[in-house]
Amino acid sequence: MPKMKTRRSAAKRFKVTGTGEFKRGKAFRSHILEHKSPARKRNLRKAGLVHKTDHEHVAKMLPYA
Numbered sequence: 001m002p003k004m005k006t007r008r009s010a011a012k013r014f015k016v017t018g019t020g021e022f023k024r025g026k027a028f029r030s031h032i033l034e035h036k037s038p039a040r041k042r043n044l045r046k047a048g049l050v051h052k053t054d055h056e057h058v059a060k061m062l063p064y065a
Contacts, residue, residue: 010061014050022050022058022065 014022028036029044050058059065 004063006063006065007061010058011065014058014062014065016062016065017049022055022062023047024050 014024017023024047026044026046026048029041033041
């Protein structure tokens with residue numbers, strides 16, 4: 001059986017944590033930052049986790065993660 005292919009777009013967006021969860025970057029940080037508060041922009045810098053309902057979808061895209 002041939003090797004499964006990893007979805008490269010997903011590989012660039014998600015990293016696996018030690019406990020098997022997926023780390024992700026947050027959205028809404030690229031432009032139109034003027035009206036967003038400094039606290040909001042600061043929190044957008046931190047990584048988030050993929051919600052448990054989406055875990056299966058991401059895991060399929062990253063077969064060897």
